[in-house]
Amino acid sequence: MTLSFFDQFMSPTYLGIPLIALALSLPWILYPKPTTRWLNNRLITLQGWFINRFTQQIFQPLSLGGHKWATLLASLMLFLITLNMLGLLPYTFTPTTQLSLNMAFAVPLWLATVIIGMRNQPTHALGHLLPEGTPTLLIPVLIIIETISLFIRPLALGVRLTANLTAGHLLIQLIATAAFVLLPLMPTVAILTAVLLFLLTLLEVAVAMIQAYVFVLLLSLYLQENV
Amino acid sequence: MTSHNALSPFIPIIPCSKPSAPVKMADRQVSLAEKRLMDVKLNQLGAWLGGRDFTPNGILSAIRRGHDRYYNKYINVKKGGIGGVAMLLVGYVAISYLWEYDHISKKYTLAYRACFISLHSCHS
Numbered sequence: 001m002t003l004s005f006f007d008q009f010m011s012p013t014y015l016g017i018p019l020i021a022l023a024l025s026l027p028w029i030l031y032p033k034p035t036t037r038w039l040n041n042r043l044i045t046l047q048g049w050f051i052n053r054f055t056q057q058i059f060q061p062l063s064l065g066g067h068k069w070a071t072l073l074a075s076l077m078l079f080l081i082t083l084n085m086l087g088l089l090p091y092t093f094t095p096t097t098q099l100s101l102n103m104a105f106a107v108p109l110w111l112a113t114v115i116i117g118m119r120n121q122p123t124h125a126l127g128h129l130l131p132e133g134t135p136t137l138l139i140p141v142l143i144i145i146e147t148i149s150l151f152i153r154p155l156a157l158g159v160r161l162t163a164n165l166t167a168g169h170l171l172i173q174l175i176a177t178a179a180f181v182l183l184p185l186m187p188t189v190a191i192l193t194a195v196l197l198f199l200l201t202l203l204e205v206a207v208a209m210i211q212a213y214v215f216v217l218l219l220s221l222y223l224q225e226n227v
Numbered sequence: 228m229t230s231h232n233a234l235s236p237f238i239p240i241i242p243c244s245k246p247s248a249p250v251k252m253a254d255r256q257v258s259l260a261e262k263r264l265m266d267v268k269l270n271q272l273g274a275w276l277g278g279r280d281f282t283p284n285g286i287l288s289a290i291r292r293g294h295d296r297y298y299n300k301y302i303n304v305k306k307g308g309i310g311g312v313a314m315l316l317v318g319y320v321a322i323s324y325l326w327e328y329d330h331i332s333k334k335y336t337l338a339y340r341a342c343f344i345s346l347h348s349c350h351s
Contacts, residue, residue: 014326026319032298041303091323
């Protein structure tokens with residue numbers, strides 16, 4: 001019985017095409033290209049406003065060299081937030097629950113920040129391995145600890161996104177099953193469970209947005225250290 | 228158009244042929260393969276399908292044309308509301324349901340039947 005709750009994370013195939021292919025291509029359809037008109041339609045105006053605000057927010061603390069990453073990080077944010085929010089619709093598949101996808105985002109981008117730092121300013125990048133003002137005796141231990149924390153960053157980035165979304169979806173399914181099964185037996189408890197389910201869904205909407213934001217924010221922080 | 232002013236004898240008569248019926252854009256002759264699906268007669272359906280472009284480029288351009296038609300009709304309007312995007316999302320949910328149908332139907336037969344039986348036996 002418990003195993004069947006994890007079935008939602010295996011994308012089913014239909015005519016040989018897995019559902020993940022449709023789920024991954026949907027964000028492309030939802031965001032139209034801005035036109036050359038002075039006044040666009042409401043959807044493009046909203047989209048442009050959101051992208052501008054987000055890009056200003058993320059790139060304000062970054063130096064000029066980091067601004068080259070603006071397109072990449074803005075499109076990554078848009079992609080992740082769309083995938084997360086679309087996954088909350090019924091019967092849809094969330095690609096970001098797959099660890100493979102999130103690691104595929106996290107590892108190359110983190111590695112790019114590290115390589116940029118090591119290539120352009122190696123002393124400064126290596127200097128991050130030792131915080132200022134540490135007592136002399138602690139230096140070797142701290143360098144080892146900071147190196148481990150550096151290498152764990154991509155793992156943390158990927159697993160954080162996966163775990164949050166997977167846990168949220170599982171909780172929704174469990175509580176929905178509970179409410180559904182309890183309805184003929186104990187209606188009052190079922191109604192309470194339904195209220196809980198409603199609140200949980202609101203939480204999941206928030207989590208979907210926050211997790212996408214955190215992913216991109218941390219990447220911009222790593223970039224800030226290295227640029 | 229008849230002019231009844233004093234100058235009328237001096238307006239040159241230009242021979243122009245008026246067609247018996249006004250010509251509209253919809254009367255333009257198009258080949259069968261280029262017609263829209265709703266304009267194809269039933270007995271012409273096979274020939275129409277045979278003439279369509281099913282190469283990857285052709286399919287992509289058909290998707291592009293369909294998307295542009297939907298976008299210009301429902302989203303790229305002066306006071307577009309939530310309806311345009313909402314229809315797209317409902318269509319996406321419907322397609323996902325179709326995709327997952329036999330997966331979900333198995334769940335409802337096996338697991339939940341067992342669950343119902345066990346719960347009912349506890350409380351009865």
